Every structure is written in C-alpha cells, then in structure tokens.
Amino acid sequence: MTRPIIALDFSDQEAMTHFLRLFPTHEKLYLKVGMELFYQIGINGVQTLIDAGHDVFLDLKLHDIPHTVARSVRLLSGLGIRLLNVHALGGVKMMQAAKAGLMANGSATALPKLIAVTQLTSTSEMQLKSEQLVTASMMQSVSHLASLAQQAGLDGVVCSALEVKTIKQVTNSDFICVTPGIRLAQTTSDDQQRVVTPQQAAELGSDRIVVGRPITQAADPYRAYQQIKYLWEANNVTR
Ligand SMILES: O=c1ccn([C@@H]2O[C@H](COP(=O)(O)O)[C@@H](O)[C@H]2O)c(=O)[nH]1
Numbered sequence: 311m312t313r314p315i316i317a318l319d320f321s322d323q324e325a326m327t328h329f330l331r332l333f334p335t336h337e338k339l340y341l342k343v344g345m346e347l348f349y350q351i352g353i354n355g356v357q358t359l360i361d362a363g364h365d366v367f368l369d370l371k372l373h374d375i376p377h378t379v380a381r382s383v384r385l386l387s388g389l390g391i392r393l394l395n396v397h398a399l400g401g402v403k404m405m406q407a408a409k410a411g412l413m414a415n416g417s418a419t420a421l422p423k424l425i426a427v428t429q430l431t432s433t434s435e436m437q438l439k440s441e442q443l444v445t446a447s448m449m450q451s452v453s454h455l456a457s458l459a460q461q462a463g464l465d466g467v468v469c470s471a472l473e474v475k476t477i478k479q480v481t482n483s484d485f486i487c488v489t490p491g492i493r494l495a496q497t498t499s500d501d502q503q504r505v506v507t508p509q510q511a512a513e514l515g516s517d518r519i520v521v522g523r524p525i526t527q528a529a530d531p532y533r534a535y536q537q538i539k540y541l542w543e544a545n546n547v548t549r
Contacts, residue, residue, distance in 0.1 A: 312517065313339065313340045314340070314519050315341070315342050315520045316339055316341050317369075317520055318342060319344055319522050320346070320347055320526070321346060321347070321350065322351075332531050333531075333532050339365070340364070340366075340392070341364050341366055342366075342367040342368075343356055343368055348368070348370060356389055356391065357390075360391070365392045366389075366390075366393075367391070367392060367394075367488075367520075368386060370386070370395065371395055371427050372395070372396040372400075372408065373396065373400045373404075374404070376403050376404045376407030377407065379396060379400065379404050379407055379408050380407035380408060380410055380414075381411060382411070383407075383411035384414050387417070388416075388417030390419040390420070394422045394424055395426060396408045396425075396426050398427060398458055401458075402458050405426055405462030405463075406462045406463065408462075409424060409462060409464060424464050425459070425464060425465055425467055426462075426464050426466075426467050428452040428455040428456055428467050428468065428469045428473070429451055429469070431469075431470045431489075431491030431502050431505070433504075434503040435448045449472075452473045452477065453473065453477055453479075453480045456469065456481055465486050466485050468488045468489070468490065468520075469488075470489060470491050470505075471489040471492075471510060471514040471516045472506060472514065474487040474514050474515045474516055475514060478515060486518070488516075488517060488518040489511055490502070490519075490520035490522070491503075493505045493506075493524060494508070494524055494541075497524065507541070508542040508545070509542070509545045512544075519538075521538055524538065
C-alpha cells in the first residue's frame with residue numbers, strides 16, 4: 311500500500327520537528343519537502359529525514375535553462391530521496407537535460423524517480439485561458455505536458471487526480487501520477503482549484519496523493535493522517 315505523502319510546508323526546522331513528534335517513532339512516513347522548508351533546512355535537513363527512516367519527495371519544481379537544471383538535478387539525485395520534480399513548462403529540452411543530469415550522478419544511492427509538474431492544481435481552467443493564453447482545455451494542456459515529460463524520459467507527472475485517466479491513456483499505465491489538491495469532503499479548498507477527496511483520488515487511479523494542510527493544520531494531525539490514509543487505502547485495491 312502506498313502511504314499518503316505529507317507536505318511538510320513549515321517555515322523552519324523547529325516547526326517541522328514539532329510536527330513530526332506528533333507521530334509514533336516507529337511510523338515511517340513519506341514526506342514532501344517543498345521550497346519553503348528547503349530554503350531553511352537545506353540538504354542537511356533533508357538528510358536528517360532520510361536518516362530517520364522516512365522517504366522524501368523533494369518538491370523544488372526546477373524550472374530554468376537546461377544546463378542549470380541538469381546540474382541541479384545531478385547534485386540532488388545523490389541525496390537518497392525517492393522523488394524529485396521539474397516543471398514541464400520548461401520544455402522537452404529542459405526535461406531531457408534533467409534526465410541526463412540524473413543519469414550522470416555517480417553516487418551509490420538509489421536514484422530518485424524524476425517527474426514533471428504539469429499545470430499546478432491551484433490553476434483553474436479560467437486562469438489557463440486568461441493568464442496563460444492557452445486555448446486548449448485544462449485536460450488537453452495537462453495531457454500534452456505529460457506526453458512531453460514521457461518523451462523526455464521522465465517517470466511521471468504531478469497533476470490533479472481528475473486528469474489521471476487521460477494521462478495514463480496518452481502515456482502508459484506505469485507512468486506515475488502524483489496528485490496534490492486533496493481535501494476531505496465539505497472542507498475548504500484553500501488556494502487549490504482542482505480538488506478531489508482521498509477516495510476519489512483512489513478511484514480515479516492516482517499512484518500517490520500529496521496532502522498538506524488537511525493534516526498539518528488539523529487539530530490532531532496524526533488522527534487526520536490516519537483518517538486520510540484509511541480513506542485512500544480502502545479505495546485503492548491495486549497499489
Ligand atoms: O500542482 C501542484 C504541485 C505541488 N503542490 C504542492 O502540494 C502541496 C499541497 O498542499 P495542500 O496544503 O494539501 O494544498 C503543497 O506543498 C504544494 O506546494 C500542489 O499543491 N499542486
């Protein structure tokens with residue numbers, strides 16, 4: 311069974327440590343370190359999480375010229391993290407460079423899976439048209455970006471669970487779909503636009519769900535984690 315990935319969106323190590331102390335020490339978690347926390351704890355902080363037995367998704371959404379992304383991915387690939395991502399909007403050449411950077415890492419640790427963010431789950435269909443001037447639908451844009459990521463040799467994408475079925479049709483069933491934008495029914499969506507419940511994500515075929523505020527800002531984060539894990543796993547028979 312795949313555990314939900316918990317987005318550790320905290321501003322410093324102290325807040326992160328306080329949060330992790332709410333979980334039993336034997337519980338090995340799948341944790342996502344994003345930009346906010348990484349800028350504070352850096353590579354050493356990520357190493358601390360790995361040394362404690364947790365799996366780590368380093369969500370830095372790299373998006374720069376191919377040379378810069380390749381060198382960054384090469385460096386980050388040796389940390390022992392499980393997942394690393396770039397932005398598909400950087401283009402095929404940038405994603406190919408990222409893959410080449412990954413393969414050029416000579417460290418003995420297992421290399422992470424490399425995935426690409428398609429359209430952020432905080433982007434609505436309306437924003438796609440009015441701000442990005444994209445005339446295609448959200449589904450077309452996301453599945454096109456997923457095809458480009460596959461073409462560049464990446465392992466999968468970050469998308470909304472709403473797009474998983476179409477992505478798997480245009481790529482293949484093994485192409486990994488990691489899906490944030492998860493909310494329990496009848497709760498706030500915050501800044502997320504393309505949102506589903508853990509049960510829906512499972513039914514729609516997500517490979518991994520990413521959950522932040524519904525756990526980190528819950529009155530009882532461990533209880534919220536267990537509830538979401540149960541709802542996800544109970545509906546997810548194949549993973
Ligand atoms: O399209 C994307 C890509 C990444 N994220 C990240 O996932 C979490 C979601 O947090 P919530 O509090 O559950 O909304 C957050 O760290 C984002 O940076 C995303 O939401 N959408």
